[in-house]
Amino acid sequence: MGTMRSDEELMVAFQAGDTAAFEVLIRRHQNGVYNFIVRFLGNREVAEEVFQEAFLKVHQAADRYQPNGKFTTWLYTIVRNLCVDTFRRRKIREAVSLDDRGENGERNLADTIAGDEIPADVVSSANEIEAVLEKALAKLNEDQREVFLLREKEGLKFEEIAEVTGVSVNTVKSRMRYALEALRRSLKQSKYRELLERD
Amino acid sequence: MDRRDFDDKVIDFLYDGLDPADREAFQAGIGADSQLESEVRDFGRVGQIYRRRLPDLQTPPALLQKVLAQAPKPKRRFAWFGLDVASFWRPALTGAFVMALTLAGLYQYKLHREAPPQVAKNTPAAPSPDVPIPEGGGEISLRDLSLARARTRPMPEPSWRQPRFGNGLISFASYGDSGPAYPSPAYPQAVAPGGTYEELYGLEQEAQNAVAQFAHQQALRMHSMGDHRGAAEALALLIKRYPNYSRLFEALALRIGCLYQIGQIDKAEQELAWLRQSSPELAALVEQRWWR
Numbered sequence: 001m002g003t004m005r006s007d008e009e010l011m012v013a014f015q016a017g018d019t020a021a022f023e024v025l026i027r028r029h030q031n032g033v034y035n036f037i038v039r040f041l042g043n044r045e046v047a048e049e050v051f052q053e054a055f056l057k058v059h060q061a062a063d064r065y066q067p068n069g070k071f072t073t074w075l076y077t078i079v080r081n082l083c084v085d086t087f088r089r090r091k092i093r094e095a096v097s098l099d100d101r102g103e104n105g106e107r108n109l110a111d112t113i114a115g116d117e118i119p120a121d122v123v124s125s126a127n128e129i130e131a132v133l134e135k136a137l138a139k140l141n142e143d144q145r146e147v148f149l150l151r152e153k154e155g156l157k158f159e160e161i162a163e164v165t166g167v168s169v170n171t172v173k174s175r176m177r178y179a180l181e182a183l184r185r186s187l188k189q190s191k192y193r194e195l196l197e198r199d
Numbered sequence: 200m201d202r203r204d205f206d207d208k209v210i211d212f213l214y215d216g217l218d219p220a221d222r223e224a225f226q227a228g229i230g231a232d233s234q235l236e237s238e239v240r241d242f243g244r245v246g247q248i249y250r251r252r253l254p255d256l257q258t259p260p261a262l263l264q265k266v267l268a269q270a271p272k273p274k275r276r277f278a279w280f281g282l283d284v285a286s287f288w289r290p291a292l293t294g295a296f297v298m299a300l301t302l303a304g305l306y307q308y309k310l311h312r313e314a315p316p317q318v319a320k321n322t323p324a325a326p327s328p329d330v331p332i333p334e335g336g337g338e339i340s341l342r343d344l345s346l347a348r349a350r351t352r353p354m355p356e357p358s359w360r361q362p363r364f365g366n367g368l369i370s371f372a373s374y375g376d377s378g379p380a381y382p383s384p385a386y387p388q389a390v391a392p393g394g395t396y397e398e399l400y401g402l403e404q405e406a407q408n409a410v411a412q413f414a415h416q417q418a419l420r421m422h423s424m425g426d427h428r429g430a431a432e433a434l435a436l437l438i439k440r441y442p443n444y445s446r447l448f449e450a451l452a453l454r455i456g457c458l459y460q461i462g463q464i465d466k467a468e469q470e471l472a473w474l475r476q477s478s479p480e481l482a483a484l485v486e487q488r489w490w491r
Binding site: 019023027051052059133152153173174177181187195 | 206209216238241242244246248249250255256258259262265267269270
């Protein structure tokens, strides 16, 4: 029974023509990438498109991957950039559609992104506590949200997050502190404030 | 501990980024402020809550299959010992490829190149080093030494007019065209076919003399270095090729001396006899030198 190959070894193998190595990499990181995209964008339908595009980009950029760098850092740089692009495009569309609101001021589906409501598709698949947590997360601005998700859910170090997001480590730490403050405030205002007491 | 210090260090404190001394100092600082202490506790719990209570989503299997199916076949590249040799070799391989193409092109060009027509070459060809020269410089004859005869002697067909593509004249397609040629007005024929040396040398007398003088100097240099055989050969060629050379008889006198040096006495005597007919003064000098 052979030892499990590292991400970097798999990537080198893929560069050498081993297609199976790329499949192993996709299977290994699919859930992390999928979670990050869904929670960053707050929309599963869009997240699935971005997910496909992300791995296509990873494949296209595989030739430029340098084995001396950590694979997850490289992978999340690609994924994060795609998410930021998609998020900004959707925000522009949201601004345009806000101008197109009806006389009653009703909001369309695009307004759910990072808005006050919990996205409908998220609510439908999560229990109430999860929905509160998702809502609090969605209220963070994208800079704070990406740092929080990469640190707490994907387990990247602050230095790696700095590399992924292209800012200094101090900025990353500062964004993390703002994110924690905002999430704390959200939880305190929810009916699940006791979570902070006992969890 | 003031707010600024707290903000600066709280993340490092929560995620083990402080060294033990700073950690202890931070802990002591927040211990004196219940609000800061509660904030730190809550921050730590927020992280825990999200790790424990927010479950990881599973990628829909259909989506994964779609991604796997869409993954194109990789481009093959080299990987030796985990080194990124592709990026290392790419410029070298590209350079080698370009170089190979260039060399192949040059080789093809050399293979198929035709010698350009020598339309303006109206001086006799220089002696080729490949032409074997008889020992002692070959034979020269009295005719070679007769200026009047030489000038009216029929000129052999020069090399540039020997049959080749277009007979040495300009054709419509310069290379590879075996069709009829026409005389180019840009390169008028200096000497009509079947002309004489006189016509040719009439045009190029000074150039001929200069070339002959150079050959004479070469022969003198060989003679002074003791290469009498080489000097005799060079002088024979000079006399045959440049019969209008202004110092032709001095060249002959030198050649006679060389022939004496290499033991070609009979030849030397014969040529001395010719020299006597053309230039008795020089012949006397040669006799003085070799007959004393």
